Amino acid sequence: MPWFNSNTLFVSASLFCLPLLVLCFVLSLPFLTFAIVSLYSIAWIAYYFMAQTDAEFNLPYNPTRVIKINIAIFEIIFGWFTYMPMIVSYLYWRYWKMGTDGFKQIVSFDIPYHGSSKLDVYHPPKKSNGELSPIIVFIYGGSWSSGSKLIYTTLANTLRELGYVVVVPDYRKYPQVKIDGIYEDIREAIKWTHKHASDINGDPELIFVMGHSAGAQLAAQVVLSDIIEQVKYNDSTHYIQSPPFVSKKHDPSMKNTKNHMIDHKNKPRDFLPLVEGLLLFSGVYDIASHYIHETSRGVEKVSAMARAMGSTTEGYIKNSPLHLIEKNEKLFATSDDLLDLWPRILLLHGQKDTTVGMDQSASMFNTLGKLFSLERRQELDVRMRLYKRMAHGEPVTSLMSNMFAKKSEKNLLLKDIQEFIDLPQDDL
Template identity: 25%
Template sequence: MPSPILPISNHPSSSASASTMLLKAKIDADPSTTLLISSQEKAISIKPVLPRSSSFNNTSNINNSTAFTNNQQQRRRRTASDSSLALLADESPRQSLSREVGHAAAETFLLTRLSLKLLSYLGVGYRWITRFLALGCYALLLMPGFIQVGYYYFFSRQVRRSVIYGEQPRNRLDLYLPKNSHGTKPVVAFVTGGAWIIGYKAWGSLLGQQLSERDIIVACIDYRNFPQGTISDMVEDASQGISFVYNNIAEYGGDPNRIYLMGQSAGAHIAACTLIKQAIKEAGEGDSVSWSVSQIKAYFGLSGGYNLFNLIDHFHSRGLYRSIFLSIMEGEDSLRQFSPEVLVQDSNIKHAVSLLPPIILFHGTGDYSIPADASKNFADTLRRLGGKAESILYEGKTHTDLFLQDPMRGGTDEMFEDLVAIIHAEDEDALAKDAVAPPRRRLVPEFMLKLAHNVSPF
């Protein structure tokens, strides 16, 4: 698969070399390679990070030495994160919104192109047509909640959108900050779901809003989806996002010693793969790391799948066809490498398992997208190997009940309260505040939530 190209703010001049023009032609011919060009980015003096393969700079001589070009690119990479933080601090709300609208338009164009390519893989059959129709009805029924959450996402001063954490496309994250800035806060690094295909950082905005109301900072990490990337790219992106959170969250009032990793659905699988891969790397000798599993207080998996061998036929029956799934997971030979439940049983990485933080897996027993046994079996396997793990099951809850319908229902949400109680377990003041916290307001009428439960394609 061709390597994606990062956002570029400067176009090549008319006197560009022949090699530059050939590269541009290659980009235009490849539908999976995308140039995200925002008109607002042209007005920003800070240059975004460029890929290793090319550098477009109108003020530089194309014939400069390779060493000079590499030095320029390295300086851009080192300053990418700092530049994004400085930009966020200097922009007015109007400039920030304008920049985000331009970025959203560019990403919409990107997602449209990727969706068309994805449809070429899936084909347009009866099963997918009915699922798309069900998805449209489901979204329409929850629209009152989506509108309110969307308004918060775009207009709240507590949200820092699209902070750059790496040099690849979609290497951005959103930060949700509590209104109370007194003292340092626990942090949840959250990887959203989306069947490895439609994941997006904004999907975590409802969770981010509600956790920030309990004095918890949330970082929603975006990552490349298929066909823009495969599972290795997703794990790499998640790892870079976690590293950025650990090394920069103190600037936002977060406590680097109280970071929790969380994922939902496909995001739970990606986050678990990332965590185990990091533990294996640390258990080896001489491997350099930018973050450590010892810095993660606990891992929360929500409605995730951890044994791909047990799930591939189930996904095929539900429309995520075997050929597509194997393409996402880089072939049948890679299933073991990206099945956390199978991987931890390898005797060669026994020491790596002992490095893992406590693992808590939430799942609804009524989940028909990923059966609850996926979490239960993974927790049982980890305990048998000496790890700290538990599964918490919620009777009758489906794949989307725990993440969308229940939070939009308002009042008391059992899974949410369990999550907050674990995060605040060692903070008596926070627990006291949780005990008197007002019930959350309802976002969607009950009858619409029940209809959404019935028509959900997930």
């Protein structure tokens, strides 16, 4: 009989290792306690400051949710560190390269446009032939609750250097207002841009609205809902003439005529001017679906999205551009006015985006393809671009000044943007 067998070896090893395991546990107990307390403290602080408006006081206790909240916060903090090269690049460009006087020549700051809301305008060099420049109204994201136009200074300058007038509005956010108040500011920013287009050397016929993340939802919902309301209003008044604000470019029959007169006394609201195109980056177009995605990440309570939308299923559906167009399927099949007013659309998304899944853009693109018949689809310009190496913020950060980054992604983005905006007039 051997002097040991497997059972004897196991018992001996256990008796030898057990004191070591107990010692390791006792020694690590302060660290484990500190780690657990820290994780819960971070999660509770996040909930305290971000999850209490329009909700009963609540704190997370489930360990899985606490860990998910910490992961989300870590990603935000890590993102701040990745912005450091852009901050350095901004300071170099703003104060060393441009200087105060040079900067003031290209930017008009803090122009009031609606109540206390203000916007900035970035002016490209005037064209020698006197031709007006296309205008981009950039709507930044921030979960409907944060963000500032100052952050996007170098992004706006990048677009300005391409020859575009760039308008960047600040807008009210949750909890100051809910979603309808945000829509109001976005509408007024677009109307201000059209009204003052000649003052800023911009072409009122070539207004593009660009939005990122929550900004893409705001841009899509405001512009597309307004177009649908215009079409319904025009149908209800039984006017044979073209609807309000149709440009000569979109209605060739108006080239030699003055704009028609319509009695606006009973009009439900002032419609937006014609928007030539929408550039929608990393956007949310189905609120309910994105709420499920936020829940899977454990951040639906600290995210302002649900509360900004009213925290109801009806609110999620009402504020989803995807449901907006599905609800009006008949107009897409029959209305010529809709074709006249419908903007060109560029949907862009990063395939590494875990904050907003790229299925949001894919669903929007596919739904538009289904609603328009093949024949009517030939009269539209709806594009989708997917970038393999891009995460959520990179469609905008790639356009910001960064002396330390490769420019391959930036060049691809700029190419897509220019090809979309600078489409030859003969192709419109």
